[in-house]
Amino acid sequence: MKGVLTKMGFTNTGNDVSISPEYFLDLDSGRVNLSELIGKGIGLKYLNINRCIHCGRETKKLFGQGFCYPCFIKVPEAEECVLRPELCRAHEGIARDLEFAKANCLVQHYVYLAWTGGLKVGVTRYHQIPTRWVDQGATFAVKICHTPNRYTAGLVEVELKKIFADKTAWQRMLTDSSELPPDFLTHKAKALEFINGKNLSYIPESDVVYRVSYPVIQLSDKVRSVNLEKVNAIEGKLVGIKGQYLIFESGIVINIRNHSGYLVDISF
Template identity: 40%
Template sequence: MSTNSLTGHVRKMTSKLIDGQVEYQLPLGEHSLPLNELIGKHLSLTHSGNINCQECGKKTKKSYSQGFCYPCMMKLAKCDMCIMKPETCHFEQGTCREPQWGEANCFVPHYVYLANTTAIKVGITRHTQIPTRWIDQGANQALPIFKVSTRLQSGLVETALAEFISDKTNWRNMLKGKADSIDLKARAEELIPQIEARLADIKLKYGEDAVERLNEEVVEIDFPVMQYPTKISSLSFDKSKKELEKEQDLTEKTLKTVSGTLMGIKGQYLYFDTGVINMRKFTSYEVTATY
């Protein structure tokens, strides 16, 4: 049986939603590996031991903030805590790490949405990341409910809603199966009146047009999964603490391979018959895919 291989540094899996079905590709350096057609077939992913920062290209022993070296992680605005917690944006205080980056990425339309990832949750995303953000979270349904002017404002709306529903995804439950359908429109009608006072405060501070109520349709998302696991076993290119303790001489020649039959893809996870691996966690790792 003939085999093919591609080698390169991992980037976040790219996706397209076509007629409700997600199609995935795995970027490896300059290459891109179509994954849907490999479901049901054997796939091996071997890490060479090399990790190179996706920003500056320098070699790093450890990946920070999903693909950066420590110096870049500390200086880049995209790695600041306010990206995870947009309500803590400090641009107005003049302390943004990269003001031009902030203006281009944070002072653009954002959406506050409800999603179903086995339970209802609230989230935010830039206008350019719809529906990618929902796919990355493994959501089977999503509904944008507000459009706001800036990332900070989206964070303020999100935290208001997070008092009533979760703003986190239970990734283990998400990986175990397809979410039961939720009437997201009905839930939105229940939730929004509960945050009217908070919305009024935001509009008072930032202007009446800072928050726009939307009337969109629910987006349905179907992931390419042959079979969901009943138990989640995580796979990793990183050595466990126990493995590290056993080795006295760690060299760059050490290889770590994740392999098996590819059973499906959901979020940023690959399902093998041997376990699941979060590919986004290993952004900037040099990997050879053999298929």
Template identity: 40%
Template sequence: MQYEGVLTKMQTEQGTPIQYYLVFENSFLNMNQLLGRDLEINFQGFKCLNCGKKKKIYRTGFCYDCFYSIPDAGDWIMRPELSTAHLGIADRDLEYEKKVQLQPHIVYLASASDMKVGVTRKTQVPTRWIDQGASQAIPLIEVPNRYLAGITEVALKDHFSDKINWKKMLLNDIMEIDLIGRRNEMHALLPDEVKEYFETTPEKLYTLEYPVLEYPKKINSLNLTKTPAYSGKLTGIKGQYLMFEDGTVFNVRSYEGFEVIISV
């Protein structure tokens, strides 16, 4: 069978293991059901997720013009400390920014390779951790807006990484970390503006299980612009990566806005 459409990040459903879905405009694939089977991916072209034009994708599924103009690609997305909606100051579109920034956010600790610190909207728990391929995660503080979460992350980045070593994550080279114990050491490192939220944030440890038949021994990242046609046996899914028997890994999220045909 063939499935054709524009790639967006895989949708997920919490479970044991996590369920993954590739969703196109007129069809969808339950990727878990394809484990152990051969897939073929063929790159057909580009389609911007915002304007819908068949223009080369620049970043995060958007063409160059959209990336530098639309509100959901502002710098505050990747750098929450730049959020200004709480001050009534617009970046690109104040109404949009109020909707996204002025809602509860979680600063968390996660184990995906080593320990990392990160920020997510409360509504994205546990989706954000699944997308990163975290094995475990625990909320550190819950704050009422994105700015407070951002300044907390900046303060903690002086002591802990905010990045995931994606190769270690896919090789399942995961450091054993006592996240509850580490969380309890964090209070002294928090900015004064957010310390009050530490005590009110539930100490809940999330453990995540991924649908993996076999982890790769080595990794070769698939680049659709250089290799527009690829086929292989699917052996695992973790984060937003598809893993194949020959060691090829494909980061679906990196290719949002790419039109493909997937043959099963």
């Protein structure tokens, strides 16, 4: 099956608190249920063509996560506040697309702690739960607080980055099989105590711990990430999916989202 890669989607076959993603990939020729392919041999071949995931035009180089340069500098999905919420200016009426901002920036946001092989703090829109956690490969998460918009959530995150990491170490995430750290909720209490009295607008959340169970039948002690521009093709037995990574029996992994815009042929 051929098509342009975009990030993997999923259906939650669990519930709101105990999340079980069943992954799929939408290609030009149809939807592939990736979870059904775990334990089977698959192949992924790059056809040396890139297409912008926004406008669809062919381009030599992709920017961000799958955009041609003109789209990268104008579409709201690639605006600076996507990566740095504290730079959002939608609350001031400034945005690349104000209608997009009304639906995605000027809405309730959560600041959360997640376990991705290590503890990290993050921000997400209310309608991106649990998608954000699944995309990051988090196995546990707890909401610290909610805020009225993206900018305010970004200010809270900036403060909490003084005591928590804000990046996922992908190697640790993919090799981690640990259970919930016993002090997980203690860290949430620490976060709330740290931002208390700092003139930030937020409302604390309850102590609900969310768990994500990924379709993985084998974890490797070491993993090696590959780029399709360098290896052109990969094949092997698919033994798991976690975050946006396909995990192969050999220990090779590939981040599908990072290959957004690549035209590929998938065989299975």
